[in-house]
Amino acid sequence: MSLIQQIKQIYIPVKELDRAVQFYRETLEVPFLFQAGKLAFFDCGGVRLMLSPPENEDFATSSPILYLSVESIDDAYVQLKNVGVSFIDQPHLVAKMDTTETWMSFFRDSEHNLLALLCEKTT
Template sequence: MSLIQQIKQIYIPVKELNRAVQFYRDTLEIPFLFQAGELAFFNCGGVRLMLSPPENGDFAKASPILYLSVASIDHAYSQFQTRGVTFIDEPHLVAKMDKTETWMSFFRDSEDNVLALLAEKPI
């Protein structure tokens, strides 16, 4: 049995906390939990996202890519474009399984971190 049970929290380094909070809360509409000083927390389907300016150079490197699950990638892509989200690419097929297709589209947040929309469509 694995000692690791699940991902509970993900840290995302930001340059300007207030701008980042506005992007994740208002543009992406991820539920905002609370802010404590230079830390802001969101609930993304039970996984906490923690936004904060880096404490030091070790934490200033690029963040991991968050793959955000959406029901309809075309709808989410369209809605986020109208909100000013800068996409790197259009929704595209990444993999075909027996009964599903995985579609993705990559974009940048207000702090220049790369994120992705991910949808699994039944075939």
């Protein structure tokens, strides 16, 4: 049995918590769980996403890339672009294995962190 079984929580450092909460809650429509002081929590399919200003310099420069699964990458790309999300590329094929194609498109959140839309299409 593996020591690590699943991702339970992901931390993303933010500069302005209210702005970040609004982006994840309203623009990306990630289900909001709660806010406690300078911490805000969202539910990403059972994985908690925690947004908070960094506690110290060690956390100030870290930024994980979240790969957000979508049913239709083209629809999600258009919808988010229409509400002002800043994409750095268009949806593109990154891998093809047997009958599955993996498509991605990268964008920046309100805090300039890099995120990606990810879609696995059956061919």
